[in-house]
Amino acid sequence: MVHPLTWQRAGQSDDKLREFLLPALVDLGASVIIQDARHDYLLVANLPEVWLPDGWESGTLASPTDSSLFGAEVAARLTSLKAEMLEAGQKGQLEVMVGAEQFFEFRVQAVEFAHGGLHLVTTIVDRSEERHRERxxxxxxxxxxxxxxxxxxxxxxxxxxxxxxxxxxxLFLHKFRGRLYSLSQSQDLITDSSWRGAYFFDLVQQQTEKYLPENRDLVSVRGVNLLLSPNASLHLGLALHELIVNAVSHGSLLHSSLPIEVSCTRKRIDGHDMVRMVWNEPLSLAADEKNDPQDMKAHFGSTVLERVVPASVNGKAEYIIAKDRISYHLTFPLEPGVTDEG
Structure with missing residues (x-):
């Protein structure tokens, strides 16, 4: 009996229909098993390789059973499921895990054939790729x-x-917005790298170009362009933000046009691989006294640079303010797998 949702030319036999349908199912990757009302196997097509029994390719295979093909455990589950298939149209399904990586879905339905009565049609679909994506x-x-x-x-x-x-x-809103913007900029770099982190040179450029859109040459970057971890990227970006804001707001950067030098190096200290970042900002001796860099020690910037950032990356920092320059040295452990741009 042809399924009610299937059109078939008058006079076309079910055998002929099966001849065309089975290759189509096989091409879709589905396995097909047909059993009679006594659950004797009538047809097996495109069985997954994991269950191919001896004699399959040579054609010498004896009449298969659920147990001989799928093992006792899966057979017991199939037997329980098929026991409920007593009328045409009834359906059931179960999922079987093979090893640690393969998943197969068994779909069983009862079908009334025009000649031969009730039969069970089982399709087996490989869900391994789908389950892998879900995990x-x-x-x-x-x-x-x-x-x-x-x-x-x-x-x-x-x-x-x-x-x-x-x-x-x-003042709170002004400072807080700037720091949130710094975090968002660093986070963009991390997201673009599929959460691997951010390259040092990109961090410097992104954190400084907002404040020096027409004077980018005032920040010189050298050293190793390391791909830093997400955590290091966020906090290093925050430190760079504080340094460039202080340089623009309190220093003599724009007045003297003396370039800031920023470097990143890898060092071996006490048997451990370390990252060392140095910010070296020269000051104009003619700077206004009201912009004395020492005033910065009373602001949150120094707290970020001396406490928050080094603690967050398990490192140490020195924030030095002298008459002729401001320097910041941050040293922290290099996380395993960190690479550079080459």
């Missing part, structure tokens, strides 16, 4: 959740510290 997606979602919580913790810390060192709401 990968779940892992990515857990990672996004973890990173989001870390980012929120950083934002909370910035908000608290900014409030502590802001004398007014307007």
């Amino acid at each position: 990968l997606l779940r892992a990515l979602l857990r990672e996004v959740s973890h990173r989001s919580k870390n980012l929120l913790a950083i934002i909370q810390s910035i908000a608290l510290q900014t409030a502590r060192y802001s004398g007014s709401l307007d």
Whole structure:
């Protein structure tokens, strides 16, 4: 009996229909098993390789059973499922895991044939790739959740510290917005690299170009262009933000046109691979006294540079303010797998 949703030319036999349908199912990657009402096998097509029995290719295979093809455990589950298939139209399904990587879905339905009565048609579909994608997606979602919580913790810390060192709401909003923008810029680089991190040179460029759109040559970058971890990228970006804001607001950068030198190097210290970032900002001796760099020690910037950033990357920092220059040295452990742009 042809399925009611199937059109068939009058006089066309079911055998002829099967002759065309089976290759189409095989081409889709589905396996097909047909059994009679006693669950005796009548046809097996395109069986997955993991279950191919001896004698399959030579054609010498004896009449198969669920147990001989799929093993006792899967056979018991199939037997239980098929026991419920007593009327045409009834359906059931189960999923079988083979090893640690392969997943197969068994779909069983009862079909009334025009000649021969009730039969069971089982299709087996390989779901391994689909399940692998699902597991990968779940892992990515857990990672996004973890990173989001870390980012929120950083934002909370910035908000608290900014409030502590802001004398007014307007000043708080001004500083807080700038620091959030810094985080968002660094996060963009991390996202673009598929969460691997950000390259040092890109961090410097992104954190400084907003404040020096027409004077980019005032920041010179050299050394090794390391791909830093996401955590190091966020906090190093924050440090760079504070340094460039201080340079523009309190230093003599735009007045003297003396370029700032920023470098990144790899060092071996006490048997450990370390990253060392140096910010070297020359000061004009003719700078206004009201912009004395020492005033910066009373602001949140120094707290970020001397405490927040080094603690977050498990490193050490020196923030030195002299008459002729401002320098910042940050040294922290190099995480395993860190590479450079070559």
